[in-house]
Amino acid sequence: MVFKRRDKRPFHRVMTESVWPRGGWTRAFHYVRHRVQRLPDDPHRIARGVFAGVFVSFTPLFGFHFLSAATVALIVRGNILAALLATFFGNPITFPIIAYSSMKLGKRMLGQTFDETHQETLLQAFLGAGEDIKHNLFAIFTDDVTQWGALAAFFHDVFLPYLVGGLIPGIIAGLICYYLSAPIIAAYQKHRRTRLKDRFDKLKAKLQARKEERQDKI
Numbered sequence: 001m002v003f004k005r006r007d008k009r010p011f012h013r014v015m016t017e018s019v020w021p022r023g024g025w026t027r028a029f030h031y032v033r034h035r036v037q038r039l040p041d042d043p044h045r046i047a048r049g050v051f052a053g054v055f056v057s058f059t060p061l062f063g064f065h066f067l068s069a070a071t072v073a074l075i076v077r078g079n080i081l082a083a084l085l086a087t088f089f090g091n092p093i094t095f096p097i098i099a100y101s102s103m104k105l106g107k108r109m110l111g112q113t114f115d116e117t118h119q120e121t122l123l124q125a126f127l128g129a130g131e132d133i134k135h136n137l138f139a140i141f142t143d144d145v146t147q148w149g150a151l152a153a154f155f156h157d158v159f160l161p162y163l164v165g166g167l168i169p170g171i172i173a174g175l176i177c178y179y180l181s182a183p184i185i186a187a188y189q190k191h192r193r194t195r196l197k198d199r200f201d202k203l204k205a206k207l208q209a210r211k212e213e214r215q216d217k218i
Contacts, residue, residue: 041079043189047182048078051174053086058098058170060162065090086177098169099162106165112157129154 039046052072061068065087073083090098107114128150136146 039079039082039185041082043182043186045077046079046082046185047178048076049073049080049082050078050086050181051178052076052078052083054089054177055170055174056083057087057090057094058102058166058173060102060159060166089173089177098166101169102162102166103158104165105168106161106163109164110161112161114161125150125154125158129158 052075053069056065056069056072059065059068066084069083069087070080072078073080104114132147132150135144136148138144139146
């Protein structure tokens, strides 16, 4: 295969680099920024795509962030690829901050109590929801009765507060990134066009000089 790695990475290395990239998160951030700037589209469309990706990063739709970002980008008429790249805003470094702030705000908005000391309760909610999903999948092919208790508790105690609480900070963070990225992308594209034009003019002048030189020899 053309794009197959020569040195196959062991499983532990794959897992490690999924949390901490080989070049570090700073290098990964610059890579994403560079890719976003070089997208061939209107700066405001790209910036709207960035808004979509950042906004979706504040939702608990784990596993569906790409699909959700693309959907939001279509709604706001943004660049879909920029939206997918901007979901990088949610990473192992920022997710704890996003989850904490979203859960705390969501609990208050829903009139629920947010207990910062009971972190094991949150873990139990995830584990319980996972067990219900696993049991219900097997129940499709057996005579077992489906169970929804843990999933209902997870939705009420975790998913709904996270979703509600992530809307406001998600919109704020998305708007900040939009207003920051739009002029930066516009300036980068203008500089790149100028640089390409200068390069083209130099090439054109060089070809013209060669043409004149050949005519003089004739």
